[in-house]
Amino acid sequence: MTATVERVEPAPVVESVADRRRRNRNGVLLGFVALVAVVLAVTTKPGTVTFRLSGQFAETPLNLALPAQPLAWIGAVVAVAVAVLYVLQKLPARWAWVLWALLATTFIFTFLSWAASGKVFPLTNQFQGTMSFATPLILGALAGVLCERSGVINVAIEGQFLVGAFAAAVFATVFGNAYVGMIAAIGGGVLIAALLAVFSIRYLVNQVVLGVVLVVFATGITGFLFDQFVQDDASAFNNPDVLQAIPIPLLSDIPVIGDVLFRQTILVYAMYAAVAIVTYVLFKTRWGLRVRAVGEHPRAADTVGINVLRVRYQAVLLGGVFAGLGGAFFTVGFGGSFNKDMTAGNGFIALAALIMGRWHPVGATLAALFFGFATQLQSQLQIIDTPIPGDVLLMAPYLATIIAVAGLVGRVRAPKADGEPYVKS
Missing domain, CATH: 1.10.3470 (ABC transporter involved in vitamin B12 uptake, BtuC)
Incomplete structure (x- = not known):
């Protein structure tokens, strides 16, 4: 006679109302940033953006010339992908910061491609x-x-x-x-x-x-x-x-x-x-x-x-x-x-x-x-x-x-007793 072991399914995680609202706000914000990135990519002028690297290590500056429009579109596509991944909840919540970091980095390159197309941008000075x-x-x-x-x-x-x-x-x-x-x-x-x-x-x-x-x-x-x-x-x-x-x-x-x-x-x-x-x-x-x-x-x-x-x-x-x-x-x-x-x-x-x-x-x-x-x-x-x-x-x-x-990028809470004077009873 063998004992039957029933598999206990883990209880589903219930999302609180506050967390759902925060997730919805974050999704709207990410979508807006992705939309701005797409607009920047569409309006980027043809040409190259040159990132100048200089310093003590080289007698002459190193110029890294990249096509502005493809670089802008790469950033825009990544921004859209980040927004979609967040909305569809394809990553665990603890990895949300990765999405924000990736979004910020790619958006900066999209913006620089739009703003510095046909120009030299001194990256080391930046x-x-x-x-x-x-x-x-x-x-x-x-x-x-x-x-x-x-x-x-x-x-x-x-x-x-x-x-x-x-x-x-x-x-x-x-x-x-x-x-x-x-x-x-x-x-x-x-x-x-x-x-x-x-x-x-x-x-x-x-x-x-x-x-x-x-x-x-x-x-x-x-x-x-x-x-x-x-x-x-x-x-x-x-x-x-x-x-x-x-x-x-x-x-x-x-x-x-x-x-x-x-x-x-x-x-x-x-x-x-x-x-x-x-x-x-x-x-x-x-x-x-x-x-x-x-x-x-x-x-x-x-x-x-x-x-x-x-x-x-x-x-x-x-x-x-x-x-x-x-x-x-x-x-x-x-x-x-x-x-x-x-x-x-x-x-x-x-x-x-x-x-x-x-x-x-x-x-x-x-x-x-x-x-x-x-x-x-x-x-x-x-x-x-x-x-x-x-x-x-x-x-x-x-x-x-x-x-x-405002809490649009996660829960922001000060220390609970911040600003409260303490009187010993």
């Missing part, structure tokens, strides 16, 4: 400019990640940038050393972070309002000091040395990639390290677990013996270190002398990258690179005289941020 624009954004976004993962909203990144840039320029000039300027910038970023921490954690001030006030304060104090002391004697206070590139042996000799990534200043290398360190600390250490715990459930963290306020102080002040370094990039890292309001709202863009990156160090880094890419792209296209106004291109990152915050 990559180098992306790194330059993205470096302070990444450092500022990391500062925001640390703050908001612990439950403190940091709208004051712009103020930290300004004070850091000002301190770096003045101290680097006075001491004749750009590295002293970097240390001073860290002090400036930590100073604004300390004000944010004290007033939001100790005195329970509304964190969004406080952040705006600190930005206004930083703008006012740096502008006042610049007008009263720095402007009239720039040679003594506002003539800093700019950090020089330090090529990494062997790695800097890699064609294109070596020039872009490994022939940089110590500040850019510090940014690389910061991304790895913050990611590791937040997700692989006990302190990182405590930071995430007080940002999600501070009351529960308190009941198991975690000092919520102390952890928040530590996270905010550590974030000030990275924001200060981001401010140093505007002076000793790239631009040289300090000018009033020279950060030009980059602190708010870093905050947008933080949200777009879903409060994750790696996600925020990728979002900041996207912002840097779009900013450099509009500069490049203005140089080669394309039919699209550069100001229109500057809208793209902000539009993408709105789309991300």
Whole structure:
């Protein structure tokens, strides 16, 4: 007598109403992007688009000439295929990011084929400019990640940038050393972070309002000091040395990639390290677990013996270190002398990258690179005289941020206790 084993069928996965709505919105968005790609492909002029690769590895630039129309159509076909695969749910949900990455890459090539047909597009300059624009954004976004993962909203990144840039320029000039300027910038970023921490954690001030006030304060104090002391004697206070590139042996000799990534200043290398360190600390250490715990459930963290306020102080002040370094990039890292309001709202863009990156160090880094890419792209296209106004291109990152915050590219949720002051009962 043999026993009969009945096969138990797994229960079907029931899609929630919210997930279905999000999937439908994503499908509409993907379809719209695919339609735009097709329109671009149809209107691409005959000719070749030449991607110029240059750098230290070659005495003469390498020009890669490709037919513009076929390249545009390849991108358009891939965009349509991505939209169809998503709508038909042919890939597991965890692979959705692959579709978005593929769509973004092919759409960029379709757009470049349309905009630069018959012209030379300096691809290496595009990559180098992306790194330059993205470096302070990444450092500022990391500062925001640390703050908001612990439950403190940091709208004051712009103020930290300004004070850091000002301190770096003045101290680097006075001491004749750009590295002293970097240390001073860290002090400036930590100073604004300390004000944010004290007033939001100790005195329970509304964190969004406080952040705006600190930005206004930083703008006012740096502008006042610049007008009263720095402007009239720039040679003594506002003539800093700019950090020089330090090529990494062997790695800097890699064609294109070596020039872009490994022939940089110590500040850019510090940014690389910061991304790895913050990611590791937040997700692989006990302190990182405590930071995430007080940002999600501070009351529960308190009941198991975690000092919520102390952890928040530590996270905010550590974030000030990275924001200060981001401010140093505007002076000793790239631009040289300090000018009033020279950060030009980059602190708010870093905050947008933080949200777009879903409060994750790696996600925020990728979002900041996207912002840097779009900013450099509009500069490049203005140089080669394309039919699209550069100001229109500057809208793209902000539009993408709105789309991300609206939840059209997946669930975007801040830490549960973000912005909520904690009072120990």
